Amino acid sequence: MDNESDSVYSIRSKKSRHHYYDEIGKHMVKYDKLQNHNDSNNSPFLINCKGCEYNISRKKEKNLGCFIYIEKDMASTLKGRWEKDSDGVKYVKPYYTLDNIDRQNDEAYKKRII
Numbered sequence: 001m002d003n004e005s006d007s008v009y010s011i012r013s014k015k016s017r018h019h020y021y022d023e024i025g026k027h028m029v030k031y032d033k034l035q036n037h038n039d040s041n042n043s044p045f046l047i048n049c050k051g052c053e054y055n056i057s058r059k060k061e062k063n064l065g066c067f068i069y070i071e072k073d074m075a076s077t078l079k080g081r082w083e084k085d086s087d088g089v090k091y092v093k094p095y096y097t098l099d100n101i102d103r104q105n106d107e108a109y110k111k112r113i114i
Contacts, residue, residue: 007105008054009046010068011092027054027066031091040098043080047091 010025027049034045049055049066057067078101080094094101 007102008068009044010070012070023070024056024067025070027052027068028092031085031089033089034085034091038098040102043094043097044101045091045093046080047089 009028028046031045031047055066078094
């Protein structure tokens, strides 16, 4: 599993439910402005995705954010804190390092295959 391209981050929406999937969450992507100077021993800087091919929202043209399906068997829940940069952009800083997130995702992936 290629950790750079296979990691998909999201924030779980507590009230969302779906018939076929476990939950629906807001898609988060790495914040390139801060992430470029970050290494794997630190946690990633994540911001809300503005829209991509994973978006399942019915109101795509309103740009309310990007919503994705979350499968509980494949997902791992991370705690984090919201912060703002000098430009006023809000981002999430998880309490896990990139290495720990990748390791946790690999374990969840292996459990699902077995």
